Amino acid sequence: MASPRSILRTIVFALLLIGTVAMAGSAAMAAPPRPESEVNASGEPLKGTAPDGTVRGFVDAHTHLMSYEAFGGKLMCGKPFDPDGITKALVDCLDHYPHGEAAWFENFTRAGSPVGTHDPVGWPTFKDWPAHDSLTHQQTYYKWVERAWRGGLRVMVNDLVANRQLCEIYPLKSNSCDEMTIIRLEAQRTFELQNYIDAEYGGPGRGWFRVVRDPAEARRVIADGKLAVVLGIETSEPFGCRQSFGIPHCTKTQIDQGLDEMYRLGVRSMFLCHKYDNALCGVRFDSGTQGVIVNLGNLLSTGNFWKATTCTGPEHDNPIEPGGILPDQLARLLPPGVSLPLYPPAPHCNTRGLTKLGEYMLAGMMKRGMLVEIDHMSVKAADQTLDILEAAGYPGVISSHSWADPNYFRRIYRLGGMITAYGSQAGQFAEEWRRTKALRDEQHVSGFGYGLDANGMGPLPSPRPTSSGNPVVYPFKSFDGGVTLDRERTGERVWDVNVDGVAHYGLVPDWIEDMRMVAGDEIVQDMAAGAEAYMRTWQGTTAP
Numbered sequence: 001m002a003s004p005r006s007i008l009r010t011i012v013f014a015l016l017l018i019g020t021v022a023m024a025g026s027a028a029m030a031a032p033p034r035p036e037s038e039v040n041a042s043g044e045p046l047k048g049t050a051p052d053g054t055v056r057g058f059v060d061a062h063t064h065l066m067s068y069e070a071f072g073g074k075l076m077c078g079k080p081f082d083p084d085g086i087t088k089a090l091v092d093c094l095d096h097y098p099h100g101e102a103a104w105f106e107n108f109t110r111a112g113s114p115v116g117t118h119d120p121v122g123w124p125t126f127k128d129w130p131a132h133d134s135l136t137h138q139q140t141y142y143k144w145v146e147r148a149w150r151g152g153l154r155v156m157v158n159d160l161v162a163n164r165q166l167c168e169i170y171p172l173k174s175n176s177c178d179e180m181t182i183i184r185l186e187a188q189r190t191f192e193l194q195n196y197i198d199a200e201y202g203g204p205g206r207g208w209f210r211v212v213r214d215p216a217e218a219r220r221v222i223a224d225g226k227l228a229v230v231l232g233i234e235t236s237e238p239f240g241c242r243q244s245f246g247i248p249h250c251t252k253t254q255i256d257q258g259l260d261e262m263y264r265l266g267v268r269s270m271f272l273c274h275k276y277d278n279a280l281c282g283v284r285f286d287s288g289t290q291g292v293i294v295n296l297g298n299l300l301s302t303g304n305f306w307k308a309t310t311c312t313g314p315e316h317d318n319p320i321e322p323g324g325i326l327p328d329q330l331a332r333l334l335p336p337g338v339s340l341p342l343y344p345p346a347p348h349c350n351t352r353g354l355t356k357l358g359e360y361m362l363a364g365m366m367k368r369g370m371l372v373e374i375d376h377m378s379v380k381a382a383d384q385t386l387d388i389l390e391a392a393g394y395p396g397v398i399s400s401h402s403w404a405d406p407n408y409f410r411r412i413y414r415l416g417g418m419i420t421a422y423g424s425q426a427g428q429f430a431e432e433w434r435r436t437k438a439l440r441d442e443q444h445v446s447g448f449g450y451g452l453d454a455n456g457m458g459p460l461p462s463p464r465p466t467s468s469g470n471p472v473v474y475p476f477k478s479f480d481g482g483v484t485l486d487r488e489r490t491g492e493r494v495w496d497v498n499v500d501g502v503a504h505y506g507l508v509p510d511w512i513e514d515m516r517m518v519a520g521d522e523i524v525q526d527m528a529a530g531a532e533a534y535m536r537t538w539q540g541t542t543a544p
Contacts, residue, residue: 034085035124037143037490039506041150043483045208047225055222056480057154058512059530061420062375062400062451063505064234065140065158065193066186071166072173075105076455077129078122078138080145081196090141090490092120092129095172100128105170106136109457112289124491132460132501139454142193142209144506147488149208149227151509152479154531155218155449157269157400159232160186161456164242165276165297179235180258187231187265194229213266215539222531230538232269232373233262236301241279241357245303248279252360259364268538269371269398272358273381276301280361281385282352282378284403287318295320305341308348315379315405316347353380362388369541371396374412375403386411396541401451402432409436413443418537420449420530423502426464426514433515433523447533448526452508460502461511467498470517472510479528485509 049055068076074093082089096103100118107116110133119127122137129137145156160183167177175182190211197207208226212218218228236242239258241250262270273281276298285306286294299305308320320343354362354377362385365372372389374382374397382404389397395416399408402422409419421432433448440446454460474496475486488495488506495503497510516524 035491036086037141037506038488039143039147039150040486040488041147041478041483041509043150043478045150045225046152046478046480046482047223049223054529054532055154055219055535056528057222057531058152058479058508058527059155059420059447059449059534060153060452060508061155061157061398061418061449061534062159062232062234062453062456063140063156064161064453064455065145066189067161067455068138069175069185069189070162070182072170072177073175074172075166075170076136076138078141080138080140081142081193083196086141086143086491087123090122090126090138092122092137096120103136106134109135124493126491126493130504132462132503135457135459138504139460140505141490142197143490144488144504145227146208147485147506148508150478150483151485151512152483152528153227153508154222155228155230155534157230157232158190159234159269159456160190160267161233162186162235163275164237165301169297179237180239183233183235183262184265187267190229190231211266213268215535215542218538219535222535228531230269231265231267232271232371233267234271234274234373234376236274236276237278238270238272238280238361241361243277243279243302248355248357250279250357252357255357255361255364259361259368259370263368263370267370269373270365271373271376272354272361272385274376277304277306277350277352278302279355280358281354281381282350284376284378284382284405285318285320285348285350287321291318291320299338307341307351308343309351310344311347311349311379313379315349315383315407317350317379317405319346319348321346350378350380352378354384359384359388366392366394366396366541369396371398371538371541374399374408375401377404379405379408382408386415389415394541395537398537401453406436409439410443413439413445416537416540418447418449418533420451422458423450423452423454423461423511425462425501426511427466427518429461430515430519430523433519433526437526445533446526447529447531448523449530449534450527452502452505454505460504463497463499463501464514464518466518467514471498472496472513472517476510476513478509479512479524485513 065080077093079089097120104114108114130139162179162182164177164179194209197209198204201207210221210226212228221228239254273283397417399419475484497507502511
């Protein structure tokens, strides 16, 4: 039997142990919560369907959530999420410190000169970024996307993107330059984001961000009031289908294997070509300064500059022009023995169209019920593609961000396809909506959408110059009236669409409200029919 002294020691020890545990628990409870961006949206997101069974909500048919992994993984700064939180996710690239002097790509794309500075600090001050015209800083942090979802976004196409040439040119790298390797990595990151949001909302399947694989699943997700995320691919060398001096680097077997793999991964929308001519199709040219640079990339990718002829029909590609870069400056970058090309008078048409391999891939996409992205195709390739789709009665064609000739719009609508416009300043976007509305009315098509191309190295919508006369007034209601949105706050920065434009994805609801200020509720309601329009087009690809 223990002595009284040993019993006392045991009691004291137990009390001390309980006290220590209690103090530790108290300290844990008292620990401050991990910092996070505010959403500044209150109320219940829209659920269910309309009385006629249709879904409601906005569609973004072209955005790049995971492009930070592309181009070598060091060109774009910040991430849409990080397991360690916002303080790790929203930081600038190391080479942008201390004042942005070495951020030559950011400076060039933002101000037209490789010389410049910016405040690199992200969280919590965000003095200089994100901004509507800053192309290398993260625009789609997941809390910002959440705000857009709460404001009415119901379909988002997350285009997995890569560009081998840009990756090889940019000196800093942490990732492979192989395009399909990066496509797989970006798909993985998308599912990781889905799991991250699920964990935040209580477990698997409970989050608002859902990757969907068919229209029926997408309709269920939207009816449940969540965001249906469709995986797409926008890349210049899908399945290794580049070409050198006209010789393809891929086969029909590679195309079949690649389509099967991507379909299993969840990809349901795809471009055949992007920026550079490849073994599948010729591209729609870029113009101006960017066109000169992309044309040089075409030379490095294919062994040839673009080849153009003067167009004879109403459709045409973008004009090729010097765009402010002097020929002798460009000539220094050319390989020995290669001279600058001479082009005929505009309007210009790419001489390359849809190749036999391109026709084979198009047939493979149709067989699998995939959506065909017609943007970035040369008019010759787009015309051939529409011929094939029309002959098959296949409605699954999308022009997602204003990179198709408008003369094709009637053919796209007649097929049952969908057109979404590139995101621009609210007044300009409303003008595009008005301009094309008569065509949609003619074809009895309702529903309009946008392709914001966020994180796609293009500017987001700028502030409306006339906003002082009729600004967006905070707080405002979502299109269905169920959610109230106030100015979005991240860290110490408070955003206002009247001043900042769409500085990041969280300001998309504010941008749509800005459209209401200039074009009335009609444009907002037409855009709220965008999710149903996308579903109809997609559903047509799988109908028996």
